[in-house]
Amino acid sequence: MVGLVLVSHSHEVAEGVAALARQMGGADLPVATAGGLEATGEEHPVGTDAARIVAALEQAWSEDGVLVLMDLGSAVLSAEMALEFLDPDRRGKVRLSGAPFVEGAVSAAVAAKLGRPLDDVAEEALGGLAGKEAHLGAGPAAADESGSLAEQPAGPEVRLPIVIDLPHGLHARPAARLVQTAGAFDADIRVTNVTAGRGPVSARSLNAVATLGVTVGQRIEVVARGPQATLAIDAVRALADRRFDEAPEDLAITEPTPPESAPAVEGAIVGIPASPGIAVGPVRHLHVPELAVPDGAAGTPEEERTRLDTAIAAVRADITHQREAAIMRVGAGEAAIFEAHLLFLQDEALLGPARDGIPDRGAAAAWRDAVTELATIWDELDDPYLRERAGDLRSVGRQVLAKLLGVEAPHGRLPAPGILAIGDLEPADTIALDPASCLGIAVAHGGPTSHAAVLARALGIPAVVGLGDRITELDEEVTIGLDGRTGVVHIDPPSSTIADLEAERAEQLDRERSARARASEPAVMKDGRHVSIMANVGGSSDVAAALAAGCDGVGLFRSEFLFLGRDTMPSEAEQEEAYRAAAVALNGRPLTVRTLDAGADKPIPYLELRPEANPFLGVRGFRLTSARPEILLAQLRALVRVAADHPVRIMFPMVATLEELREGLATVGEVAAKSGTAPPEVGVMIEIPAAALAAPHLARVAAFFSVGTNDLTQYTLAADRGNEHLGDLANALHPSVLRLIAMTAEAGVASGIPTAVCGELAADPAATSLLLGLGVEELSVSPPAIPAVKDAVRVVDMDGANALAAKALACATAAEVRELLTA
Known part of the structure; x- marks a missing residue:
C-alpha cells in the first residue's frame, strides 16, 4: 500500500488532515505528518523542517512508494531538501505532489486503500478538487445556481422525485445522510423543494439542503448529472426507501406520556422523575456570552x-x-x-x-x-x-x-440562581450546573436514563425530564416548584403549595446531611446483615470521589472510557497503569472491571466496526471482544497482572449463553497460566433476559452476578431506554424485570455466589429494601448516591425486605410497584 506524508506549516492542521485521511483509508493506512517545527514545551511553532519530513518518510515508508502532499510554498522547498537526504533507491519511490492539501490527502487515502500504484494515487490526489469545483461551479464553463443543460457536467441526467414522510421533515440528521450519500459520487447533484418552490441547491451542502425548509409531506426532486449520475440516484433512492436511516422511534410523532404513578395535577406539568429532590425557584434559561472579536486581521x-x-x-x-x-x-x-x-x-x-x-x-x-x-x-x-x-x-x-x-469556548450560564428550564441538556451545558445556583433542572425531552437524568443524579440536583416543550416557553422569573421524586412541576404555585414543598425540602436536606455524616460507616441492616455499597466509576480518576463518598469498593469500572477520545487502542501497558492506579487507590477494597463494552450501537472509530441493521441486537459487549480476540487478550493480560497484587474481579458484559461465559473463563485461565498467576474471579453481567433465565447454569461456573438493570429493562420490555416517548415503559420497577432479578439472585444463592445490581435502580433509595428482599447482596451506584443508599440499608431488616419483595412480585404494573414503595 502506498504511504502518505503530510507536510504543513501547522502541526494541528497536519494532524487534522491525517485524521481525515485515516477515516477514508482505514487505520492501517501508512500516513505520517511533518507539521510545524520541533515542539517547544507543548507548542509546535509554525514552519516546516526538512529533518522532520525525513523522519515522516521513514515512518510512512512503503515499498509501493510514498506520496508527499504539502500545504504552502516553503513546504515544497523543505520537502525537496528532505529528498536530498534519502538514498537514491528510496528517492525514486517518493513523489512530491502539487495536489490540494486536504482534498488531495483524502483522495489519495482512498486510492491507496484500494491498493492502486503510486502513479494512480498521485493522479487521484491531483483530481481532489474535482468535487469541490463541481459543487462551486468553478472554471470557464461554470454553471449558475440553476445551470443550463449546456453548462452541466458530461454524462446522463437522472431525476428522482421524493415525498418526504419524516415527521420532522428533512432535518439535520437525514439531511446530513443525504449530503454524505451525494458526496460519494462523481456527479453534480442538486435538490429542489418542489412544493415550496425553493432551490435548486447543491446536495453536497448541509446548510443549502437544510435551508430548503423541507417539512413532512413536501415533495423534493433530486437531479444528478455526470459520469456516476445513475449510481448516485440509485443510492439516494435506497436512502429514501430506508427513510433516511432514521431510528424507528423518530418516525412516529408521539407525545411523551407521564408516568402512571403521577396523575395529572392542576396547575402543573407532569413529566418523568429523573433525580430525587425538591426545588422551588424562578425559571432560568441558559445565557451564552458573546465573544469580543477584534476589528481587522492579525496577519496576512x-x-x-x-x-x-x-x-x-x-x-x-x-x-x-x-x-x-x-x-x-x-x-x-x-x-x-x-x-x-x-x-x-x-x-x-x-x-x-x-x-x-x-x-x-x-x-x-x-x-x-x-x-x-x-x-x-x-x-x-x-x-x-x-x-x-x-x-x-x-x-x-x-x-x-x-x-x-485563543480562549475557552463560552457556554450557557444561569444569569442568577433558579431552576434551569431547557429543551435538552448537552455535555457542553454542564458548566452551568453548579448545584449552588442551579436548584433544579426541568427538561422538555429525554427519558429517565438520558444524559440529563444521569448528569442530574451524579450532581445531586433534583430533575424532571420529558416535560414537553411548554416548559421551555415559560418566561424567566416565573416561579416553579419541582419534585424530582414524583415528576411533578408546579407552575406559579400558590403560597400554600410553596410552603409544603419547602417543608419537604428542608426534611430532605436534613436526611442528606445525616447520611453524608455517616457515609464512611458500614451499611448494616437492622438485623445485623452487612450490605456492600460499591461505586460505579468511569476511570481511576473517579476513585477518589467514590472513596470520599464512603464506597466499600468499585462494583463497576467502565473500561470503555480508556478507549475513548483517541485514535488508537490503548496499549496493554496503558491499561495496566489505569487498572493498577484504581486498585492502589482502593487500598485493598475490591475492584470489579467490566471488559470493553462497545459495538455498532456505541462504536469506537478506530475499531472499524461494520454498521448493523439492529446494533442493539448485534455484535456488542462480549460478542465483540470474542470476535476480536486481540482486544480481549490485551485487556485480560493487563488485568491479570494487576490481580496478582490486588483484589481485582473481571466481569463480562452482554453475555447471553453459557457457552460465551465458558469461552471467557477459558481465556482468562489461559492468560493467567501464561503469567504464572492464579486467575482472578470472573463474573457476568446479567443484562439480557436469556442470561437471567439461564442463571442456574451460569451460576455453576461464575464467581458472581451483577445485574445491569438499564439494559435488562430495555431488552425485557423492548423499550429503548434513551427514547423519551417510552420513558414510562422503560421502567426497571416493572414486575417482569423484578422477576428476572429475583430469578438471578435465587440462582446465585443456590450456587453460593453473590448477586449485585449496578444499574440505575440500585441508586434509588426507595428501591433498596425491595432489591435486598429479591436476594441482592451488593449495590453499586454513582458516588453521590452512596450515602443515601447506605442510610436506606440501615432502616431495613430482612423480614421486612422479603415481605416487600413478595408484594412487589405480585404487582401487575410498574406503577403499582412504585406506589408500594412510596406508601
Whole structure:
C-alpha cells in the first residue's frame, strides 16, 4: 500500500488532515505528518523542517512508494531538501505532489486503500478538487445556481422525485445522510423543494439542503448529472426507501406520556422523575456570552486562512471526541447529531463566505459574520424543528471562534440562581450546573436514563425530564416548584403549595446531611446483615470521589472510557497503569472491571466496526471482544497482572449463553497460566433476559452476578431506554424485570455466589429494601448516591425486605410497584 506524508506549516492542521485521511483509508493506512517545527514545551511553532519530513518518510515508508502532499510554498522547498537526504533507491519511490492539501490527502487515502500504484494515487490526489469545483461551479464553463443543460457536467441526467414522510421533515440528521450519500459520487447533484418552490441547491451542502425548509409531506426532486449520475440516484433512492436511516422511534410523532404513578395535577406539568429532590425557584434559561472579536486581521490573508483552517481542524477533533463519548453514553442514534455538526465544518456555504471575508476583516470577524448570516437564514425557516438547528450552527461557530481567539469556548450560564428550564441538556451545558445556583433542572425531552437524568443524579440536583416543550416557553422569573421524586412541576404555585414543598425540602436536606455524616460507616441492616455499597466509576480518576463518598469498593469500572477520545487502542501497558492506579487507590477494597463494552450501537472509530441493521441486537459487549480476540487478550493480560497484587474481579458484559461465559473463563485461565498467576474471579453481567433465565447454569461456573438493570429493562420490555416517548415503559420497577432479578439472585444463592445490581435502580433509595428482599447482596451506584443508599440499608431488616419483595412480585404494573414503595 502506498504511504502518505503530510507536510504543513501547522502541526494541528497536519494532524487534522491525517485524521481525515485515516477515516477514508482505514487505520492501517501508512500516513505520517511533518507539521510545524520541533515542539517547544507543548507548542509546535509554525514552519516546516526538512529533518522532520525525513523522519515522516521513514515512518510512512512503503515499498509501493510514498506520496508527499504539502500545504504552502516553503513546504515544497523543505520537502525537496528532505529528498536530498534519502538514498537514491528510496528517492525514486517518493513523489512530491502539487495536489490540494486536504482534498488531495483524502483522495489519495482512498486510492491507496484500494491498493492502486503510486502513479494512480498521485493522479487521484491531483483530481481532489474535482468535487469541490463541481459543487462551486468553478472554471470557464461554470454553471449558475440553476445551470443550463449546456453548462452541466458530461454524462446522463437522472431525476428522482421524493415525498418526504419524516415527521420532522428533512432535518439535520437525514439531511446530513443525504449530503454524505451525494458526496460519494462523481456527479453534480442538486435538490429542489418542489412544493415550496425553493432551490435548486447543491446536495453536497448541509446548510443549502437544510435551508430548503423541507417539512413532512413536501415533495423534493433530486437531479444528478455526470459520469456516476445513475449510481448516485440509485443510492439516494435506497436512502429514501430506508427513510433516511432514521431510528424507528423518530418516525412516529408521539407525545411523551407521564408516568402512571403521577396523575395529572392542576396547575402543573407532569413529566418523568429523573433525580430525587425538591426545588422551588424562578425559571432560568441558559445565557451564552458573546465573544469580543477584534476589528481587522492579525496577519496576512494567507496567515489568516491558515489560522482559520487550524481552528476548524481543532474543533473537528473536539466534536469527533464528543461524538464518541455520546455514542458510548446514549447510543449511536442520539449521537448522530454530531455528524451534522461535523458537516457544518466542511460546508462551503459557510466556509466560502468566511474565507472570502478574510482579506477585508480577518479570520475571526469573517467567521463570525458568516456564521451569523447563515444562522439567520435557519432562523427564518417555517418549520420550528429546523429553526432549532440554528442553535447548533451557532454553537459550532462559537467553538471555532474561540479557537481563533485563543480562549475557552463560552457556554450557557444561569444569569442568577433558579431552576434551569431547557429543551435538552448537552455535555457542553454542564458548566452551568453548579448545584449552588442551579436548584433544579426541568427538561422538555429525554427519558429517565438520558444524559440529563444521569448528569442530574451524579450532581445531586433534583430533575424532571420529558416535560414537553411548554416548559421551555415559560418566561424567566416565573416561579416553579419541582419534585424530582414524583415528576411533578408546579407552575406559579400558590403560597400554600410553596410552603409544603419547602417543608419537604428542608426534611430532605436534613436526611442528606445525616447520611453524608455517616457515609464512611458500614451499611448494616437492622438485623445485623452487612450490605456492600460499591461505586460505579468511569476511570481511576473517579476513585477518589467514590472513596470520599464512603464506597466499600468499585462494583463497576467502565473500561470503555480508556478507549475513548483517541485514535488508537490503548496499549496493554496503558491499561495496566489505569487498572493498577484504581486498585492502589482502593487500598485493598475490591475492584470489579467490566471488559470493553462497545459495538455498532456505541462504536469506537478506530475499531472499524461494520454498521448493523439492529446494533442493539448485534455484535456488542462480549460478542465483540470474542470476535476480536486481540482486544480481549490485551485487556485480560493487563488485568491479570494487576490481580496478582490486588483484589481485582473481571466481569463480562452482554453475555447471553453459557457457552460465551465458558469461552471467557477459558481465556482468562489461559492468560493467567501464561503469567504464572492464579486467575482472578470472573463474573457476568446479567443484562439480557436469556442470561437471567439461564442463571442456574451460569451460576455453576461464575464467581458472581451483577445485574445491569438499564439494559435488562430495555431488552425485557423492548423499550429503548434513551427514547423519551417510552420513558414510562422503560421502567426497571416493572414486575417482569423484578422477576428476572429475583430469578438471578435465587440462582446465585443456590450456587453460593453473590448477586449485585449496578444499574440505575440500585441508586434509588426507595428501591433498596425491595432489591435486598429479591436476594441482592451488593449495590453499586454513582458516588453521590452512596450515602443515601447506605442510610436506606440501615432502616431495613430482612423480614421486612422479603415481605416487600413478595408484594412487589405480585404487582401487575410498574406503577403499582412504585406506589408500594412510596406508601
